[in-house]
Amino acid sequence: MTIPLHDLKGLLPDQLRQLATDLGEPSYRGDQLFEWLHVHQARDLDGMTNLPARFRQVLAEAGAQMPGLELLESSASDTGKAVKFLFDLGQGGNGQGLGQVEAVLIIDGDRRTACLSSQVGCALDCKFCATAQMGFVRNLHAGQIVEQLHRLHQEAQRRGERLTNIVMMGMGEPLLNYEQVTCALRLARASDGQLQIGGRKMTVSTAGHVPGILRLSEDDLNVGLAISLNATEDETRSQIMPINRKWPIADLMAAAKTYFDRKGRRVTFEYVLMDQVTDLDADADRLAVLTSSIPCKINLIPYNELAPGLQISDRVYRRPSSARLDRFTRRLKNATRHTVTRRDSRGRDIDAACGQLHRRVTDAQSAVSATPQRA
Ligand code: SF4
Incomplete structure (x- = not known):
């Protein structure tokens, strides 16, 4: 070997x-x-x-190396429910910077969840996502994913707490970096006496990479699966999540059902509510029908609007009003037997949608470097 x-x-x-x-x-x-x-x-x-x-x-x-992460910035949300970290990966052998990644410590009741990145940038080009604007830069090594976890663990310890959960829901599509992500999760599971986070406390979140879901369904890791669904018709979903052109909703739902059948674990469907785009009455009705035969949880997420100046596509996506959010939630709950939760974004004040902190910092850095220096 x-x-x-x-x-x-x-x-x-x-x-x-x-x-x-x-x-x-x-x-x-x-x-x-x-x-x-x-x-x-x-x-x-x-x-x-x-x-x-x-x-x-x-x-x-022999050349043994340990990937280091330099902390560039951390910020706690005003709500106290999230702490976000921006890490620099340092330089490669050619002296070029390897890029930056974000990780978030999410505080929710007794849970302390590490939300980790799997890639620098992302190739999937979801239209509502700041990370997508970076394009794909590189896959992270397992050690770089583990190092994010360790840094969040240290932050939790500093607060007199311990990490309880891991979600692969930061920058990147984890199933497009399958080997390294699953290796990192195996390492987290194996770190006896320290993290002790088992597969049942780990979740891999995907934008809908069907072959990856099927592969994960046969993996012995037995992690939770979250699917970022975000639309109920192929036309809308393909517009906001181009991966849908390759694996449309019907294929995705079939893969989700297979995951449940093989693992016996309820799938979580994440559904981002965007004003007049994904929050229509008809969407609530279709969402109930689409998920009717799949044991699952449905997590509604009001869209986390980008900070002014961080517009990321031709179309400006908006967070629905409270009245529209309530109406959608009520209608869906009436139409489905599944558990429906609404997660009001925990880090709305700290750029907690993926890629936003990185975007803000790099925009600020370019603004600084573009500013003529006074003599
Ligand atoms: S939402 Fe996730 S999968 Fe989509 S572009 Fe952003 S990082 Fe990639």
């Missing part, structure tokens, strides 16, 4: 044991490495004091 060393934090326990023996050490050194990486959340080899200095040196000489 060839062990990739560019992402030490993204290696599974058996890979670390193999690495240790490949480098002439007993396999338990791999377990010690795992403990340093995932229990103590070490950020470099130097601090791994119970590993022989010779082993650390051999690791370093």
Whole structure:
């Protein structure tokens, strides 16, 4: 087995044991490495004091690297229900910046959920999403996903709390980075004594990548599945989520049903309510019909309007009025037997829709660099 060393934090326990023996050490050194990486959340080899200095040196000489994240900005929402972090991935071998990702700590009752990014940017071009405007930049390594988790874990600890849940719902489409995302979740599950977040507390959210859903349905991870549905007719959905042209609503609902049949876990449908676009009476009725044969939860999310100046497409999407939100919610609840919740955006005041913090910071940075310097 060839062990990739560019992402030490993204290696599974058996890979670390193999690495240790490949480098002439007993396999338990791999377990010690795992403990340093995932229990103590070490950020470099130097601090791994119970590993022989010779082993650390051999690791370093073999090219072992641990992806670091530099915190650029963090902001807590006024509601106290979300803390958002913007991380820089540093530079690649060619000296070019690798980009930035966002992660959010969501506070909800007893739950402390880490919302993590899977990619820098995103190729799927959803019309209401700030991340889409970046286009696809790169997939994250598993270690970079785990590192986001560790940083949020440290924030929770600083508050005297502990993380309870993980959702892959930040920047990017997780099912288009399947190997690295599932590896990161396996690592989170395996970090005995520290995070102890099992598959039942993990959710992968997809914009509707049907082959990825079917693959996940056969994976032993047994995570929750959330599908960002957001429209009830193909025409509207294809307009706002171009992935629908490839995998239309009927295929998506069939995949959701398969996921339930194989995993026995209710699927969550996320439905963003946008004024006059997805919040019509007919949408509520169709949503009830579409989901009628799939054991599921339906999570209504009033659209999180972008800050002024961050318009991201020709069309300006608006949050529906409270009256329209209430009307849609009532109508859907009357028409379905499923649980319907409405999540009033927890981080509305901190750019918590994916990609918004990054957009605001980079826009501000370009504004600064474009400002002529005074002599
Ligand atoms: S909403 Fe999600 S899938 Fe769609 S473009 Fe944004 S990050 Fe990508």
